[in-house]
Amino acid sequence: MYFKTVLNRVYIHSKLLLQIHKTGKYYYIPKVNIFTRDRTVCDAKLFLPTPKQQESKAIQSKYDYARRLLIDNVMKRVTNSLAADLRRRSVKHLFNGNPSPFFALIGISLASGTGIITKENEFEGICWEIRESVGRMRKNLFEAESHEFEDNISLNSLEFGNVIAKGSNAVVYEAREKNKTDKSDVSTSKKNDSYPLAVKMMFNYEAESNAIAILRSMFREMVPLQNISAEINLSNFWENEMSHRIQRLPPHINVVKMYRSFTDYIPELPDSQTLYPDALPFRLNPDGCGRNMSLFLVMKKYKTNLKQFLQDKTPNSRDGVLLLTQLLEAVTHFNKYEIAHRDLKSDNILLDIIEEGENCPLLVVTDFGNCLSDKYLGLSMPFKTPDIDRGGNAALMAPEVITAQPGIFSSIDYSKADVWTAGTLAYEIFTKQNPFYQYKNQRDEEVLRNITYTEDMLPELPIEVPSVISRLIRAILIKNPSKRLDAELAATVCQIHLWAPSQWLFHSKKLPSNSEILQWLLSLTTKVLYEGPVLFKDLEKKRTSFTEYQLIATFLQRVKLHIVKKALYWIHEL
Structure with a gap:
């Protein structure tokens, strides 16, 4: 700067x-x-x-x-010699990777009004330093939590347990490594969990039984894969196709932790003959239609999914806001790397219950089999024929996607499609029912359809839901995508609602100044940088604030002053 x-x-x-x-x-x-x-x-x-x-x-x-x-x-x-000395020392420490003196000097400057930071680009520069500092800390934590596997992982090195979930395209088993004590992700997995992993076996009906054909057919499933370079036997394929064309998704706290992937022959696993007999190959089931080989994905095992969680429990309004904010942060991460999930639903949202009780669970998005992740296309897909796949669940497709008409010059813009679906899932979080599924009301009429609905048809949310969040949900469900809030702005509104001073939202007639916003951001940064490592060292004490801490760190890792000001302006316009 x-x-x-x-x-x-x-x-x-x-x-x-x-x-x-x-x-x-x-x-x-x-x-x-x-x-x-x-x-x-x-x-x-x-x-x-x-x-x-x-x-x-x-x-x-x-x-x-x-x-x-x-x-x-x-x-x-710099107004005095002491400030000049502190400034030189701060720069020296900053280049050594320690941002503490730098942030301390900025905080003293803002509190004393000495005027070191005065211009808009300088405020944005401090936000850049915040993003970099929090990003470095979280990168180290992600690396510390990664699971170490042997290079040549296969089915022979894994022991399978019970079935976790089964869908139309895959089945998920709990698993563990043979003859190895698991040390991965100790921050969120229970010590007495004998199966800390989840292995997803894809059903292969069409791809030939060789690794290249399977990977080419199912590459979308591996978009969030953390260690893609571990596929040492397929380096040419990854270099020529995956690295140059397929957009990968970097690790994020609200994206499923996918450790490894490999291809192998389909074995006869527990309950396979009753749960998915048609997906088995002929050598295991004479009536089966599956191929001999398929793709296996090794992931972290999560406690439950959002659908089952809402069936068993009714979250309070604050936990509902925390869940919605995490979902919007995940969509923001997708959009940043020009990836559209295209199949968001409560079945594909997993929850990690930190501990039993009143604490909000950690939310992650999984199942990228229908995503759009092409570097050449970005978030806009050509739509020349009706045979082109629009995505997954038709009931929760954004209006601009479901109503798109094929043509020579037609295309579908997915830049605000996932945030629209997140708005429909917000109704499930707060009311346990998604109005865009074909539920029937007392007069036996369909409640809502994404093709024909209008904004005034959206049902009212419970009175316990904060008014800012209620209006936010309506704003991301606007039918016209040009008037709809994007995911980053919507997530920022939720973060401000959760952590900003109350007078900014309810009692102030004017927007806070740049200095006031920066003071607030620095206080959050102090909390993350100094309390975060302590929480990770003491696993038992961190349980009560794990989700909140991760949510604040996620916000600081992407914070921009002009986005915060835009979100505050939107709130005040209400």
Whole structure:
């Protein structure tokens, strides 16, 4: 940030430097006694040097002039010598990877009103430092929680337990490694859990029984894969196809942790003959239609999914907001990397129950088999024929997706499709019923359809739901995508509702200043940077605030001042 300021000042005075260089005129600079630091008393006199004097003093004079520009235009903004010393030390520590002194100096400056930070781009620069600092910390935590496997993992190295879930395209088993004590993800898994992993076996009806054909057919399932380079036997395939065309999704706290993937021959697993006989190959079931080989995905095992959780429990309004915010943060992460999930539903949202009780669970999105993740297409897909796959669940498709008409120049924009589906799932979170499923009311009429509904047909949410959240849900369910809130802005509104000072939302007639917003962000950053590592070291104490801590860290990892101000403006416009 300060380097840019120096460049800007040098650019402003570049004409003066060029003029001095061309005319050969220099201003006399009094000599300085290096021992006493006392300047000789002398008036500045304009003179025309001889060629010999010009040659000897040109470089030194230009250096002194540039030095004066730096001191007068940059360092003068620090109001006293102590602040200057703190600033130099802070920069030194910052380059060593420790942001603490830097944030401390900024906090003191904002509190004392010394005016070190004054311009909009400088405030954005501090937000950049916050993002980088929190991002480095969370990256280290993700690496510490990763599961270590052997390079050549296969079915022979895994032991399977009971069936967790079964769908039309895959079955999920609980699993563990043979003869190995699991040390992965100790932050959220119980110590007495004998099966800490989940293995998803894809049903293969069409792809040939070789690794390349299977991976080419099911590559979308591996979009959130954390260690794609571990596929050492298929390096050419990943380099030529996956790396150049397929968009991968970096790790995120609200995205399923997928550790490894591999192809192998389909075994006869528990309950396979009764749960999915048609997906078995001929060698296991003479009436089966499946191929001999398929894709296996090794993931972290989560406690339950959102659908089952809502059937067993009614979350309070705050937990409902926390769940919705986590879902919006996941969609924001998708959009950042130009990936559209296209199959969000309560079955595909998993929950990690940190501990039994009143604490809100951690939410993650899974099942990327229908996602759009093409680097060349981004979030817009050509729609030339009706045979092109629009996505998964038709009932929860965004209106612009379900009503799109094929044509030579037609395309479907998915940039705000997932956030619309998240709005429908918000009704499930707060009312346990999604109005866009074909439920019947007392008059035996369909409640809502994504093709024909209008905004005034949306049902009212319970009175316990905060008014800001109720209006937010309606804003992301607007039928016209150009008027609909995007996921990042919607998630920021939820984060402000959860953590910002109450007077910003209810009692203030004007928006907070940049300094006030930055003070709030720095207080959240202090909480994350200093309390976070302690929470991860003491597993038992962190249970009560794990989800809230992760949610704040997620917000700080993407925070931008102009987005926060835009969200505050939207709230005040209500």
